[in-house]
Amino acid sequence: MKHVVTVYSGEKNTAAKGCGQCATSCQSACKTSCTVGNQVCVNKG
Amino acid sequence: MTGSNYHFFSHGGLNILLDVPTGAVHVLDAIAARVFPYFVAGKITELEEDFATELSQARLAWEELQGLTDAGMLLSPEPHFSQRPGGGELKALCLHVAHDCDLRCRYCFAGTGAFGGARSLMDFATAKKAVDMLFSSAARVYEIDFFGGEPLLNLEVVEETAAYARQRARALGKKVNLTLTTNGFSLNKEARDRLVALNLDIILSHDGREKVHNAARPCPGGGSSYKEITRNILELVPLLGERYYIRGTYTARNKDFVRDIRHWLDLGLRRFSMEPVVLPPGSKMALTEKDLPFLREQYWQLAELALQEPFTFFHFNLDWEHGQCGARRAAGCGAGIEYAAVDPQGGIFPCHQFVGEEAWLLGTVDTGIVNAALQDRFRTLGIADKEACQKCWARYHCGGGCHANAWWINTKLEQPYELGCRLLRMRTEAAIYLKVKQALSLNCSEGDFHGKQKGYKQAQ
Structure with missing residues (x-):
């Protein structure tokens, strides 16, 4: 019986240096305190 | 229960464990949830004493947690990024095409x-x-938002600029995304047709219930705006497909903002954000620490509503498969570096919330960005540069927060706006909970995920 279920295995952030082409947080959709967690990678999206 | 690189919380019968640096999310059953504090503290001897009657299961849970740790999905080390991804090219502009407005919103920044x-x-x-100026940077994808004031008061310039930007992007082999943020008050048939023809992403400001909206967003003479704006929005939205967001603001006067979202749903609207107002303490509409328990319940209610009805709430959009990389998340908001706002006279500012303050002038469209000293202040505002963020489990979900809010509330760019941080953490917990519930419902029977993990990435 498993006691732990991994729903999302996570980004390997240490390897993800990024291309820098994605949105810069705040310029779209809501205009105040938008968060990077809501943005999409232009290469993956 | 929170450490520097993990966050554990329980809601709706689920025990959810986030590995902060990687964003990995695990669901723990009751025994694993009880074992986890022992595991974090390395208290194996105490575990054997305290779990005497269920030791075999406790040991199994411990081994699973150890397996996740060994696989880099739990208690993982903090990554380090030496610079912004892409080097920090300017790639987004907020064009203030109108410093005028046909509403007089009470909380207007x-x-x-x-x-x-x-x-x-x-x-x-x-x-x-x-x-x-924007297209002279080396970026490949640009963003331009037509903003104000109210940009529909200058629609002709919006049309000319959109056409010019698209023509330049084609000529340069680059991509440009265009958005427009409007209060919708001037969206008569002619404006609507012209806006639809522009093929933009549109953000429509609306605060929900009639009484709430009218109290916050009156006309210049004090008259109500709800009926006209609501009608205009409902006539426009069907023509936009998914290229719109309704953008609301909640204040101390409508802390029960889920009822405003319910109102939007009843109107047939399906894509929205609802943001907490940011006002100095003492303002009548300002949110305070005392409001937080109630607001926390609102976010939980909203997550439950999202499980019952299909809609898109911008701040619940945690895209685990297509989200941004670690470097991007660590760098945070691009204001002043990758993002800038231009006022009607051509002055360049770090973002739309700094416009109008001479101290924040970076340059003009004639000179370009020339205030290098000011720009440099924005280069070092990632999560590694903010002491508060180092202790916060949500740092890779917010990137260090809004620089403008930090400045206007604390007069320190490096000190995040604490009330906003606390609201963001509530909202992020609700978003993670929602994602977990959705994932489990796709693969498992309610309340029983043991042995039914097909489709999940399992711990080794």
């Missing part, structure tokens, strides 16, 4: 549209220079 100056409109020559 823009001084009812004029940003503390004279009411004015941007001319096309200025907008063109701004576009040329």
